[in-house]
Amino acid sequence: MKRLVLTALLAASVATTALVPPAAFADSKEQYVPLPTYRVGPYASSGTLWWAGTLDYFRYINEVEGGVNGVKLKVEEFETEWSPDRTVEVYERVKNGKDGAPVAFFFTHGTPASYALIEKGAADKIPLIDPAGGRTESTDGTVFPYAFPLLFNYFSQASVGINYIAQKEGGFDKLKGKKIVTVYHDSAYGRETQAAVELLAKKYGFENFQIPVADPGNEQSPQWRQVREIKPDWVFLRTWGVSTPVAIKTAQRFGIPADRIIGDVWAGSEADVIPAGTAAKGYQALAPYPGGAGFEIHDRLRKTILDTGKSDLRDTKFFGAVYYNIGLINAVLAVEALRAGQAKFGNKPLNGEEGRWGFEHLTIDDARLKEIGFYGLLQPIKLTPADHEGGGAARIQQWDGDKWVLVTDWIQADRDTLRPLVEAKAAAYAKEHNITPRSPTAEN
Amino acid sequence: MNLFLETLIGGLLAGTMYSLVAIGFVLIYKASGVFNFAQGSMLLFAALTFVTLLEKGLPFAAALAVTIAILILGAILIERTVLRPLANRSPMTLFMATLGLSYVIEGAAQGLMGAQVHALDLGIEDVPIFIGDVLISQFDLVAAATAVTLALVLALLFNNTRIGISLRAVADDTRAALSIGINLNRIWQIVWAVAGIVGLVAGMLWGARQGIQFSLSLVVLKALPVLIIGGFTSIGGAIAGGLIVGAAENLAETYVGPYIGGGITPWFPYFLAIAFLYIRPAGLFGERALERV
Numbered sequence: 001m002k003r004l005v006l007t008a009l010l011a012a013s014v015a016t017t018a019l020v021p022p023a024a025f026a027d028s029k030e031q032y033v034p035l036p037t038y039r040v041g042p043y044a045s046s047g048t049l050w051w052a053g054t055l056d057y058f059r060y061i062n063e064v065e066g067g068v069n070g071v072k073l074k075v076e077e078f079e080t081e082w083s084p085d086r087t088v089e090v091y092e093r094v095k096n097g098k099d100g101a102p103v104a105f106f107f108t109h110g111t112p113a114s115y116a117l118i119e120k121g122a123a124d125k126i127p128l129i130d131p132a133g134g135r136t137e138s139t140d141g142t143v144f145p146y147a148f149p150l151l152f153n154y155f156s157q158a159s160v161g162i163n164y165i166a167q168k169e170g171g172f173d174k175l176k177g178k179k180i181v182t183v184y185h186d187s188a189y190g191r192e193t194q195a196a197v198e199l200l201a202k203k204y205g206f207e208n209f210q211i212p213v214a215d216p217g218n219e220q221s222p223q224w225r226q227v228r229e230i231k232p233d234w235v236f237l238r239t240w241g242v243s244t245p246v247a248i249k250t251a252q253r254f255g256i257p258a259d260r261i262i263g264d265v266w267a268g269s270e271a272d273v274i275p276a277g278t279a280a281k282g283y284q285a286l287a288p289y290p291g292g293a294g295f296e297i298h299d300r301l302r303k304t305i306l307d308t309g310k311s312d313l314r315d316t317k318f319f320g321a322v323y324y325n326i327g328l329i330n331a332v333l334a335v336e337a338l339r340a341g342q343a344k345f346g347n348k349p350l351n352g353e354e355g356r357w358g359f360e361h362l363t364i365d366d367a368r369l370k371e372i373g374f375y376g377l378l379q380p381i382k383l384t385p386a387d388h389e390g391g392g393a394a395r396i397q398q399w400d401g402d403k404w405v406l407v408t409d410w411i412q413a414d415r416d417t418l419r420p421l422v423e424a425k426a427a428a429y430a431k432e433h434n435i436t437p438r439s440p441t442a443e444n
Numbered sequence: 445m446n447l448f449l450e451t452l453i454g455g456l457l458a459g460t461m462y463s464l465v466a467i468g469f470v471l472i473y474k475a476s477g478v479f480n481f482a483q484g485s486m487l488l489f490a491a492l493t494f495v496t497l498l499e500k501g502l503p504f505a506a507a508l509a510v511t512i513a514i515l516i517l518g519a520i521l522i523e524r525t526v527l528r529p530l531a532n533r534s535p536m537t538l539f540m541a542t543l544g545l546s547y548v549i550e551g552a553a554q555g556l557m558g559a560q561v562h563a564l565d566l567g568i569e570d571v572p573i574f575i576g577d578v579l580i581s582q583f584d585l586v587a588a589a590t591a592v593t594l595a596l597v598l599a600l601l602f603n604n605t606r607i608g609i610s611l612r613a614v615a616d617d618t619r620a621a622l623s624i625g626i627n628l629n630r631i632w633q634i635v636w637a638v639a640g641i642v643g644l645v646a647g648m649l650w651g652a653r654q655g656i657q658f659s660l661s662l663v664v665l666k667a668l669p670v671l672i673i674g675g676f677t678s679i680g681g682a683i684a685g686g687l688i689v690g691a692a693e694n695l696a697e698t699y700v701g702p703y704i705g706g707g708i709t710p711w712f713p714y715f716l717a718i719a720f721l722y723i724r725p726a727g728l729f730g731e732r733a734l735e736r737v
Contacts, residue, residue: 039559040550040551040554040559040658041658042658042659042662043658044554044559044658045559045560045561045657045658047559048558048559048560186706186707211706212705212706212707213707214707214708214709214710214711215710216659216662218650218653218654218659218662218663218666219458219461219666219693219709221451221454221455221458221581221694222451222693222694222697222698222701222709223697223706225447225450225451225454225698226698226702229447241659242654242655242657242659245561245654245655246653246654249570249653249654252570252571253570253571253572253579253581253583254572254579255572270561271560271561271655271657274561274562274563274655275561275562275563275564275654275655275656275657276563276655277563277565279570314558315558315560318560
């Protein structure tokens with residue numbers, strides 16, 4: 001009998017805990033920030049710097065600024081080795097918060113994980129944040145209220161690449177008849193720009209060639225032999241990981257000059273060019289996350305985090321590396337979105353719905369960029385419930401053999417041309433999943 | 445015709461790079477009948493140790509010598525702590541042990557030396573040489589010469605030295621070898637050390653091409669079809685298998701790829717390997733297993 005009573009009490013306690021909605025836990029003064037990370041495995045070289053940037057900025061916010069309007073960030077890492085199934089597992093573990101601290105957003109840290117979680121995020125009302133990645137059509141927030149391919153979606157990446165080529169050629173009219181080859185990682189990420197490039201090829205009259213490189217891409221002679229046969233005017237390189245330095249070196253072997261190759265966001269870090277040695281000199285890449293440690297935020301972090309021994313960087317020579325700056329920028333976007341949400345809901349930890357409102361009303365103009373120390377490093381950004389990208393620009397950086405040098409100011413994507421394509425794909429998704437798009441003004 | 449010739453020659457040369465990786469597997473399989481799942485991790489560890497020592501300021505030769513010494517110590521350690529306690533267990537048990545070992549080595553490599561990408565300049569320029577209109581990579585030529593030299597050195601070692609003959613004896617019949625006084629533990633230590641050194645050579649060449657980073661451990665994926673085609677017990681087979689895989693995947697990507705969407709190099713060698721399994725299950729030069737039933 002005693003055992004029965006104890007069992008019943010235990011069951012009742014578990015059931016009560018499970019039935020209490022997450023919001024009821026939100027008596028904490030902390031904001032829970034779970035981070036799926038990859039410090040080991042094939043992508044550790046980028047991950048270790050990325051999380052260092054993110055953690056250093058969150059530490060700066062907590063220790064120097066006293067939190068986000070007084071709300072401390074409770075950060076917890078989960079190792080995934082960039083595996084989408086592990087990221088989904090992490091999401092399931094953290095979506096209800098921890099010790100009363102709620103989750104306002106979840107960084108997926110990878111396009112495959114963004115794809116895998118998109119329906120769960122919508123059902124659980126947790127915003128999925130994937131700057132410069134994610135599912136491109138989720139830019140349309142009327143269909144995807146909880147997905148944010150923030151800052152620079154894949155269509156914008158294609159568009160900025162083409163706009164820069166036009167700039168180099170002397171105008172869009174000069175693109176007619178030019179041969180532009182896209183060498184891409186044969187994955188969802190690599191194929192994501194194809195529709196946009198096809199549309200831009202029709203608009204500007206250039207010839208569009210698409211050549212896949214299968215993962216991991218450590219032998220690419222057949223692909224670059226094909227590129228050489230095409231005799232391209234420009235190559236748009238959309239590789240990832242080891243396939244980038246191998247591409248640059250193989251291109252050199254087949255006589256394609258590095259300064260005719262433009263890498264995309266995920267093919268434009270130090271880890272992509274250093275192994276390629278002298279072959280990478282002159283190589284250019286899109287930089288929504290420019291490299292360099294000369295921005296105001298770096299001075300602040302140097303004084304308060306690096307020089308005080310609190311940095312997560314194992315080797316401080318990587319301070320200001322592209323991946324470190326990616327970590328910083330993603331962290332500041334999250335912090336500013338929390339501030340936007342707090343402006344409406346009060347200076348308290350936010351839940352997923354409130355976090356979504358914060359992201360959908362995130363505005364960072366030049367004045368704010370100067371105030372927070374990110375001017376020149378981050379583009380001005382303004383999101384709305386209908387537009388979950390909000391930026392769509394990048395600078396171009398060029399490898400001089402030793403470091404990245406910024407060679408342009410911000411170049412804006414042709415978002416007006418690409419928006420109908422985004423909306424068409426979003427509408428197809430809505431039809432397939434029986435989603436009624438919400439009104440873009442309903443949340444203002 | 446030029447394109448065909450260039451693709452074929454380029455493929456054959458690239459295939460020797462796969463052979464280099466496959467030879468490491470063959471050595472251990474020959475001596476113990478164990479498929480060493482940790483070969484990729486050993487390759488990564490060896491190359492990462494070498495480049496780290498170079499970056500610490502050691503001259504090339506000294507870095508090479510210290511790395512080899514570390515690999516020998518590692519082989520002794522592996523034999524003492526992993527292989528010796530599992531002696532006389534089934535090959536599957538030993539295979540699972542090497543699976544665990546691969547995670548330990550990978551973790552140790554990244555934990556001790558960091559996860560960052562390192563450039564390695566061996567002084568071999570990756571520039572083209574033209575023979576007529578046919579483009580050949582200078583780097584691939586050096587890699588091919590290295591693979592052939594390594595195969596010859598290993599053949600000499602196996603055929604003309606006491607250690608080599610002992611090793612072959614162990615491979616042929618472990619119990620008979622033990623009965624005539626061959627020290628099995630010492631043989632395993634030597635084989636694992638030599639496999640580590642072969643891994644170092646492969647790691648240096650692959651690392652010079654793609655940078656020294658974690659993904660180096662994945663180049664072993666290219667070695668598996670090479671082993672199936674060439675046979676698990678023959679160094680010559682590893683060379684032949686590498687040539688076949690390199691040529692076939694390059695020709696297939698160039699001539700078949702465009703019609704089926706491209707990007708077929710990762711799976712085409714496996715497709716070829718399955719075809720070989722139907723025709724010659726032991727591979728081109730592998731030993732056929734005969735069992736009394």
